[in-house]
Structures are given as C-alpha cells and as structure tokens.
Amino acid sequence: MNSLVHKTLVVQLQAGDTDRCSVLAHLGYDAADPFALSIVFSHDGRVLARWTLDREMVADGLLRPVGVGDVRLRPVSRGVWDELRMEFLGDPRTDGDRHRAVVYAWAPAVAAFLRETHRLVPPGREKVAVDDFLAEVIAGAE
Template structure:
C-alpha cells in the first residue's frame, strides 16, 4: 500500500513543496518507506520505523539519522521530520514537514494490515537470504 502526500521543505527563502510516496508492506512490518519525488525522479529514499513515525505525531522521538516531532505552529498540524545525510558537507541534511492528518490516515491503514504488537519478522528467512548473497 502507498500514499502520495504533499510535503514541504523549509528554505531560507520560503517553502518548497513536492510529493512524497509513503509505502508499507506487511511482509516488512516495522518499516515505512518514504520516497521524496521530483516528478518521476526519486530525490531521496528513507526507511522509517513505523512505531517511531506514529509516536512522532504526538511527541518528539528519534536521535541520530532521523527525528520526528509534532509541529502545530500557526494553526498547522504537521510532523517535522529531521533527516541527517551522510555527506561531510551536510548537503544531505533536510527538515521536511508532512501533513499530520493525512499521515495519520495512512498509518491507520498500515495498522489495519498488521496491528501494533502483531508484527512478525521471519529471522530464519532473513538470515537465509543474507547468507545466499
């Protein structure tokens, strides 16, 4: 399942709006993939922990490469997503804002596929795939 959601990036001169495709696969129940798009081109692809993404709608969570926190300033209801890239010059760093009600709706759909606490990861299968490489 996936959803296209309009997100925005804050810059020194204002906001830049673009689409992000949030995807979920019950076969990998802990992960929500986000692809940030420019037309059909993928600008960046991140894998977020589904539980952290959900908790970030209500309280600050995360450290290291990614952090989430609610942003309700100026009548907005958004999720602030801080992503730290791996480049030495910090060109990969970004702060993106996602419409919280739309994201909540998407996450509700993911929990209809695999409920919280019902996640299962077949470690034997994962290990077999890893060793086959």
C-alpha cells in the same frame, strides 16, 4: 487481501536556509516488512531521496520528539495546522557539519496512512520470518 498500502502527499521541503518548497512524498507499507515504512520524495518526476523509517517511530513522532540519529521526528503546531516535522541528516559537508533536509507533512494525513497500515498489521502483531532472514544472512556470508 491486499498487503500493501500507498499514499502520496504534498509535503513542504526545507533544505538549509532556503524557504519551503512543495514536493511529493510517496509513502509505502508492505505487510511482508511489517516494521518499516518507505518514503520516496520526488519533484518534477525526479526522485530526490528514498528513506526507510520505523513505523512505530513515525507514530510516536506524531505525538512527541523522537530520533537521535539520521532521522528525527516531532510534532509541530502552526495555529490550526498540525504537522509532522521530519529532519533527515545526510553526508558530511566540508565545514564539518552535515547536509540536512527538513520535511513538513500534514499530520492528519500521516496519521490516516498509519491507521491503514494498522488495519493490515496491528501494532504488536508484527511477525518476522526469522528462518528466512537467517538463511539470507548465511547465504550472503558464503
């Protein structure tokens, strides 16, 4: 059985006060890390950013605003077009604010991706290999 799910979406990136521009978002899920989703944003063959997000947070973000740190998600409806708004906060700027980028993804496509991950590992059935994790932590401390 395949333990990986991948989906590539065309999303809209808005950085600062600029207009939206289309970029690719490569979503990934590995059942070996059942709580995490990876997103790699790219444009013209260049990787713009990589983020790891909590799978449950993304699911919740399709329904209501979530996040208080570097990642904030919320649903946005533009007429018949439902989007997931993802705000990513980066390094501090010289004016004291932080760099930020906002990405808009078509919500039904994100929901379809999540359903595929839920078929592999249903919510609440995630398992973490605690012994392996502790062995890694202890090995790194030596």
